[in-house]
Every structure is written in structure tokens, then in C-alpha cells.
Amino acid sequence: MQLPTTDSNELSLIYLHIPKCGGSFIQKTFAPYSEACPTIQWDDARGHLTYLEYLRVFENHGEDIHHNQIMTVVRNPWAWHVSWFNYVRRDRWGKRSGLKVEHKLFRRMSFDDYLNWLDDDNAPQSPQGYLKKQQSDWVCDEEGQIRVDHVLHQECLLQELQTLIAQLKIDVSPTANRVNVSTKDDYRSYYSQRGIDLVASRHRRDCELFGYKFSDQPQAS
Structure with missing residues (x-):
């Protein structure tokens, strides 16, 4: 999804959604920008795909997933x-x-x-x-290395998301209310x-x- 930043540029961000890890909160925060995200627009990119699955989907569309920042949320197992x-x-x-x-x-x-x-x-x-x-199955490559840029924790999601937004200079404001x-x-x-x-x-x-x-x-x- 293309997000406006506070310095008038745009940031391309992919949200890799591990199920049951605060996804509704993330999607609400970045709406309506998420509707333009390839993971929503492309039929073969929908659902709770892993990093390796996304990698193949982006390659099939002639795109490099690492031209985007990738974020995810994990949770106490x-x-x-x-x-x-x-x-x-x-x-x-x-x-x-x-x-x-x-x-x-x-x-x-x-x-x-x-x-x-x-x-x-x-x-x-x-x-x-x-x-x-394992949740790491969603974010690791074949060698077991994390391949997403930002890993947030569901237990302190609001605070970590606010920190990430400030770090990336994204011009959005997360809601303080958790849902679902x-x-x-x-x-x-x-x-x-x-x-x-x-x-x-x-x-x-x-x-x-x-x-x-x-x-x-x-x-x-």
C-alpha cells in the first residue's frame, strides 16, 4: 500500500498478516490505503500467505517484494x-x-x-x-532467516506501531481501540x-x- 509520509513522499508498505495477531487493528489503522495494496488487489495474493508464498506471487507479477517495506505482528505462542x-x-x-x-x-x-x-x-x-x-513460518526464508523489515508484538502493538509510524514518517494515526x-x-x-x-x-x-x-x-x- 502506498502511504503518505510527513515529508510529502510516499512509502510502499506490505503487511504480512499472521492470523490471530492483531490484523484487524492494523488493517483499520491503514485503511483506506490498504485497499490499494497488491495483497488485496491480486487474487493470488489474498489470505494469510507466508513470506515465501508472497515472494513467488510477486515474482509471477514481475515485481520484487523487497521494493516494499514489509511489516508483520507476532504474538506469544x-x-x-x-x-x-x-x-x-x-x-x-x-x-x-x-x-x-x-x-x-x-x-x-x-x-x-x-x-x-x-x-x-x-x-x-x-x-x-x-x-x-510456527508464526516464524510466515516470515522466514528457506534458511530460517527473518525476511520482513519490521516485527511488532501483539502484546504492545499500539506503542510499537506508533514508534514505527514515527520512524517511517507515515502520515497516519492508529486508533487507540483494539478490536476483534x-x-x-x-x-x-x-x-x-x-x-x-x-x-x-x-x-x-x-x-x-x-x-x-x-x-x-x-x-x-
Whole structure:
């Protein structure tokens, strides 16, 4: 999306949307500029694509994705799974999420049952496979290196977004109101030690790259 800056120039910014990481807030902040973004305009660029998927899409359109600044938002993995679980099980027939298989399963599950499903790589799931991924799968290349320019943290999103806007001299103002929060509970109350360890193991790279621990706030980059 082409964004006006305070020095009368324009900045081309791509938002790489990891699901359940504050995307509605980001999209609201940059509207209406987001409607002109290739990730919205191009049919093959829509959805929660990874960096590698975007790279191929931009190449197919004869464009270099790195002619743009790329930003994303990440989230504490333990909170991420609580949000997914509550969102999908309430998403009637999986219409909003597109995760029909997961909705059918989760609506009858406890959170412990969900963790058992998560730990079973042969369990039924929708083709997107979102919940079995690490968040870093969205932002890394084949060598596991982060290829986005700006990584914000959902836990302190407003403050970090304001800092980024000032740094890039973007002429927009983020709203102070967060929207579309799936879970208001403390995510820590959902977990036994087994669940804590399971998510830590499955999201080892996320924790290493983004500074997350079970009960800690992230180390802002």
C-alpha cells in the first residue's frame, strides 16, 4: 500500500498478516490505503500467505517484494493457541476462518483435548494448516532467516506501531481501540505444565526469534 509520509513522499508498505495477531487493528489503522495494496488487489495474493508464498506471487507479477517495506505482528505462542481455540470453536461451521474441519472438532473439545489434537501431526485438519505452523513460518526464508523489515508484538502493538509510524514518517494515526479480541481470559489459566512444554517444543523457533516465554512479555526488537 502506498502511504503518505510527513515529508510529502510516499512509502510502499506490505503487511504480512499472521492470523490471530492483531490484523484487524492494523488493517483499520491503514485503511483506506490498504485497499490499494497488491495483497488485496491480486487474487493470488489474498489470505494469510507466508513470506515465501508472497515472494513467488510477486515474482509471477514481475515485481520484487523487497521494493516494499514489509511489516508483520507476532504474538506469544501460548496466547496464540488459546485465541485460535476459542475463535474456531465459536466460528459457526468455520465460515469466517475457513477451518471447517477444526470447528467441527473443537466445538466438542476441552482445551486439553485441543492440545492433544495439536500434538498429533496425523490429526484431521483443513488444508491451510495454520494451527500446526510456527508464526516464524510466515516470515522466514528457506534458511530460517527473518525476511520482513519490521516485527511488532501483539502484546504492545499500539506503542510499537506508533514508534514505527514515527520512524517511517507515515502520515497516519492508529486508533487507540483494539478490536476483534477472541479471548479476554488470562491465557496462562488454560495450561498445565504438559501444555506449557508442548507449546514450547512446537514453537521453539518462535520463542528464540521473538523472545517469548510462557509468562513473560516479549523482548521488543
